[in-house]
Amino acid sequence: MEPIIEMKHLSKTFGDGNSQVAALRDVNIAVEKGEIFGIIGLSGAGKSTLVRCINLLERPDEGEVLFHGKNLMAMSEKELRAQRKKITMIFQHFNLLDQRTSLENVCFPLELVGTPKKEAKKRAMELLETVGLPDKANAYPVQLSGGQKQRIAIARALATNPEVLLCDEATSALDPKTTRETLRLLQDINKNLGVTVIIITHDMKVIEEICGRVAILNHGVVAEIGKVEDVFSMPKTEAGRRLVYPDGLPAELLPKTKVIRVAFNGGTAYQPLIASLAIDCGVKVNILGADTRNIDGKAFGTMLLGLPEDETEAANALAYITSQKDITVEEVPNYHA
Amino acid sequence: MLESLTAFFESLGVSKAAEQVEFLLDPSNIPFAIWETLYAPLIATVLAYVIGLPLGILLVTGEEGGIRPLPKGVMSVLNTVINLLRSIPFLILMVMVFPLSRLILGTAIGTTATIVPLTVAAAPYVARLVEASLREMDRGVIEAAQSMGCSTWQIITKVLLPECKPSLINGATNATITILGYGAMAGNIGGGGLGAISLMRGYGRSQTLVLYVAVIILVILVQVIQSIGTALCVKTDKRITKNSKKGE
Numbered sequence: 001m002e003p004i005i006e007m008k009h010l011s012k013t014f015g016d017g018n019s020q021v022a023a024l025r026d027v028n029i030a031v032e033k034g035e036i037f038g039i040i041g042l043s044g045a046g047k048s049t050l051v052r053c054i055n056l057l058e059r060p061d062e063g064e065v066l067f068h069g070k071n072l073m074a075m076s077e078k079e080l081r082a083q084r085k086k087i088t089m090i091f092q093h094f095n096l097l098d099q100r101t102s103l104e105n106v107c108f109p110l111e112l113v114g115t116p117k118k119e120a121k122k123r124a125m126e127l128l129e130t131v132g133l134p135d136k137a138n139a140y141p142v143q144l145s146g147g148q149k150q151r152i153a154i155a156r157a158l159a160t161n162p163e164v165l166l167c168d169e170a171t172s173a174l175d176p177k178t179t180r181e182t183l184r185l186l187q188d189i190n191k192n193l194g195v196t197v198i199i200i201t202h203d204m205k206v207i208e209e210i211c212g213r214v215a216i217l218n219h220g221v222v223a224e225i226g227k228v229e230d231v232f233s234m235p236k237t238e239a240g241r242r243l244v245y246p247d248g249l250p251a252e253l254l255p256k257t258k259v260i261r262v263a264f265n266g267g268t269a270y271q272p273l274i275a276s277l278a279i280d281c282g283v284k285v286n287i288l289g290a291d292t293r294n295i296d297g298k299a300f301g302t303m304l305l306g307l308p309e310d311e312t313e314a315a316n317a318l319a320y321i322t323s324q325k326d327i328t329v330e331e332v333p334n335y336h337a
Numbered sequence: 338m339l340e341s342l343t344a345f346f347e348s349l350g351v352s353k354a355a356e357q358v359e360f361l362l363d364p365s366n367i368p369f370a371i372w373e374t375l376y377a378p379l380i381a382t383v384l385a386y387v388i389g390l391p392l393g394i395l396l397v398t399g400e401e402g403g404i405r406p407l408p409k410g411v412m413s414v415l416n417t418v419i420n421l422l423r424s425i426p427f428l429i430l431m432v433m434v435f436p437l438s439r440l441i442l443g444t445a446i447g448t449t450a451t452i453v454p455l456t457v458a459a460a461p462y463v464a465r466l467v468e469a470s471l472r473e474m475d476r477g478v479i480e481a482a483q484s485m486g487c488s489t490w491q492i493i494t495k496v497l498l499p500e501c502k503p504s505l506i507n508g509a510t511n512a513t514i515t516i517l518g519y520g521a522m523a524g525n526i527g528g529g530g531l532g533a534i535s536l537m538r539g540y541g542r543s544q545t546l547v548l549y550v551a552v553i554i555l556v557i558l559v560q561v562i563q564s565i566g567t568a569l570c571v572k573t574d575k576r577i578t579k580n581s582k583k584g585e
Contacts, residue, residue, distance in 0.1 A: 055484055084486035095481035099500050099575045109485045111495065140575040153481075160485070 003030040003066075004196050005054060005087075005164060010063035012049055012220075023049040024060065024220045031164075036190050036197045038211035038228065040204065040243060046220040047200045051168050054198065055087045056080060067164075085113065088157035092169035094149040096141040102128065102152045103137040109159045127155035131185060147178035154185060158193070165189070167199045171206055183210050204243060208232065208295055216240050232293060233300040234263050234328060245291070257306045258314055259288065259332045262321060264301040273303075273324065283308060283317040304332070338362075346546060357546040360538070371554065373448050374530035378520040381455030382513050388460040392419070393467025394493055404479060405489045419461040427458050427519045431526055446527035451520060459516045466508035470501045503574035510566025514559050521555065531555050 010027040013020050023046045031037045041047045052058035054065060056072055065072045072083060088109075096105050106124035107117075115123070128134045131151040141149055150170060157165055167186065171179040187210045190197050199211060207214050207228055214232070215225040218239035224231050235241045262273070277283055286306035293300050305321075307314035322329050339358060346354040360366055395415065399407035425433065431454040435445040438453040474497055482496045498505070521532025531551040539548025571577060 057480060057483055081486040081488065084484060089481070089484040091477060091481060093475075093477050095475070095477040097478060097496065097500055099502060099573075101575075108482075108495070112485060112487060112491055140578075142576050142578055156485075166484075 002033055004033040004068060005029075005031040005198070006064075006066040006069075007050075007053065008064040008066065010050070010053055010060045010065070012046075012053065012058065012060045022220050024053070027063070027217075027220070027222055029215050029222060029225065031196060031198055032213075033163075033196055034190070034194055035212045036187070036199065036210050038199045038201065038207040038214040039217055040201055040207050040214055041217035041239075042243070043202060044219075045217045047202070047217055048168060049220075050217065051089075051166050051198065051200045054164075054166055055084055055089060085109070085160040086162050087164040087166065088160065088162040089166040089168065090150065090153045090157050090170045092172045094141070094146070094153045094173075096149055096152060096156075098141050101138050101140055102133065102144070102155075105141070105152055106155045106159055109156060113160065123159065124155070127158055128152075130158065130189075131155045145178075146174050147182060150174065150178075150182055151185065154182075154189070158189065158195070162195060164196045164198065167197065167201075169200055169202070172201065172203065179206070180209070186210060204232070208293060216243060229295045229300060232295060233265065233302060234261070234330065245289070257286070257309050260305050260307060260318065260321070261330045261332050262303045262305055263328045263330070264303075265326050265328060273321065273327070274305075277317060277320055281313075281316050281320050283313050283320075285317055351546050353544060354546065357544045360544075360547060361550055366534075367550075367554070370529060370531050370534050370551070371558070373528070374517070374520060374532065374555070374558065377448050377451045377523065377528065377530070378455060378513070378516040381452050381459055381520075382463075382509070382516050384452070384456040385459035385463045385512065385516070386509070388456070389463025390467055392460070392464035393471065394497070396464060396468040397471040397497075398489065398493065404483070404492055419464055422457065422461040423465070425458075427454070428522055428525065430454055430458050431522065448523060448528040448530065451523040451526065451528045454526075455516055455519055455523075458519060459512060462515065463508075463512050466512055467505065470504035470508050471497055473504055474501055503570045503576075506566060506570045506573060510563060510570070513562055513566070517555075517559065517562070531558075 007027055007029045010024050011022070012024040013022050015021055027050060029037075029039075039047055039050060049058055053060045056065065059073070067083060067087065072080060075083065097108065100108065103121065103124050106127050107120045110120035110123060125134065125137065128137055131154050133148060133151050133155075136144060136148060136152070141152070144152065153170075154165075165186070170186075171182050174182060183206060186197055186199075189195050190210075197210075199206060201207065211228050213226065214228045216223045216231065216235075216237070216239055218237070223237045223239035224235065231240060232244055235244045274285060274287065277285060285308065288304040288306050290303040291301065307317055318329065321327065339355075339362060342358045342362075343355045346358065351357070392415070395407070396412075396419075398404050399412055399415075401409070401412075422430075431451070434454045434457050437457070438445040438450045441453055442450055444450050478500065479492060479496060482492050487496065520528075520530060521535075523530060523532060525536075531554055535548045535551040535555075538544045539551060
């Protein structure tokens with residue numbers, strides 16, 4: 001797959017002098033054509049800055065943003081404006097024009113390119129059908145619910161037949177049910193219209209629900225990047241673990257033994273691992289935490305196990321678990337730290 | 338009627354009642370004064386918007402972090418000039434712009450001549466009013482427009498001005514009323530109108546009845562302008578739903 005958007009060595013610093021804040025540091029991400037790519041991070045991680053660097057609402061200090069291999073940063077303002085019709089955006093607070101009806105809002109980007117009124121209206125009506133709100137054509141934003149507003153915003157973003165749709169915390173102001181419906185709509189748009197979708201969020205569920213690949217952004221740095229199932233089933237970095245296990249574990253309450261993370265890599269039914277470990281090896285392990293996630297229809301589970309204090313027993317247990325099929329084992333260093 | 342009104346006011350203790358009632362009832366006096374009161378300030382308001390609206394837009398779009406930042410020097414000159422003009426009391430400004438009035442209109446006195454000082458005084462005020470209205474604009478909406486490839490001109494004409502229309506109408510109502518108030522001082526440079534009548538006749542010749550009638554008509558004029566402005570503002574603002582318009 002060829003990348004449609006490539007971010008290369010992006011860096012961005014805000015403020016000057018002593019109050020400098022590095023929002024992005026050497027970010028490299030390639031988004032492939034036709035995928036739904038997620039960028040997740042806690043607040044302040046630089047997600048919003050990063051997504052604004054893609055359409056250059058925010059200009060990076062260093063690096064390149066390539067769209068179909070062409071560097072957007074080298075373009076004149078006029079050329080860039082033309083490209084922005086191919087990379088559109090939706091927002092957390094919808095940002096509709098309050099003094100225009102839904103239909104007029106969807107017509108807005110068409111007006112900008114000088115589409116004849118009649119034609120623009122026809123196209124806008126089609127788009128309202130696409131997002132399932134043709135009956136709200138003459139309603140003003142104030143008369144719409146949050147979910148409806150976001151649908152209108154999506155219709156507006158689709159008006160110029162974009163290739164990429166950027167979603168900046170697009171579901172963060174919506175309730176869980178509306179969030180799911182909105183994500184479903186984005187998925188349909190991705191499948192049916194072939195629009196590449198880039199989703200910025202702080203919410204794991206959003207990523208799990210529709211993204212194929214994900215990048216974890218932490219303090220302006222890409223901590224992990226890969227398939228959602230890989231990254232979420234076995235986060236390799238501290239930043240990743242903080243996101244996947246946000247509540248953490250009260251470490252001081254646990255026995256100070258060696259701790260391992262066991263991941264069931266989907267596809268197979270869970271083996272009764274702990275029971276068989278006790279029967280086959282006679283070793284009792286302590287379950288410190290367990291979690292299962294449904295990612296893309298497959299079941300993934302992770303378990304945190306505290307090994308026995310006796311070193312031989314611990315080694316036996318470790319060897320036994322490692323030998324099992326479809327299970328990945330990883331030692332968790334500094335667990336008690 | 339003249340006699341009965343005169344008798345009525347005399348009974349209330351109004352001195353020189355006959356003379357005043359006669360003046361007030363003469364159909365060429367009060368209606369003409371109302372016309373004079375309105376026409377110079379209204380023309381001045383329109384002219385003040387011709388100058389002040391672009392200036393107000395510049396104040397918002399040209400600032401640091403605005404949609405089309407201008408050099409800092411340009412912005413500080415603009416701000417200083419506006420503040421300077423706004424700090425000169427109108428009574429003094431009126432006299433100061435005599436040369437300008439003569440240059441443009443050939444005369445510095447009379448009702449028409451007041452259009453010049455009124456415009457000079459109102460334009461910077463209008464610029465600030467426009468600035469305040471445009472600052473209410475949600476940054477996010479402008480960002481959305483930029484993300485759709487809007488040019489600066491398109492943002493101004495298709496986003497800023499239409500979205501801020503209700504607030505701009507409010508501002509224009511305020512401007513009109515303020516300029517109407519300035520216009521009442523026009524009597525000092527030979528202009529006419531209700532203001533001049535209340536000053537010259539009412540105060541100058543102690544014709545209390547004329548004074549009160551002129552002031553009451555001014556109050557009514559302001560009320561009417563305010564009501565029209567508010568009604569227009571509410572009618573244009575699509576953020577107000579039908580239900581809240583009815584006060585439900």
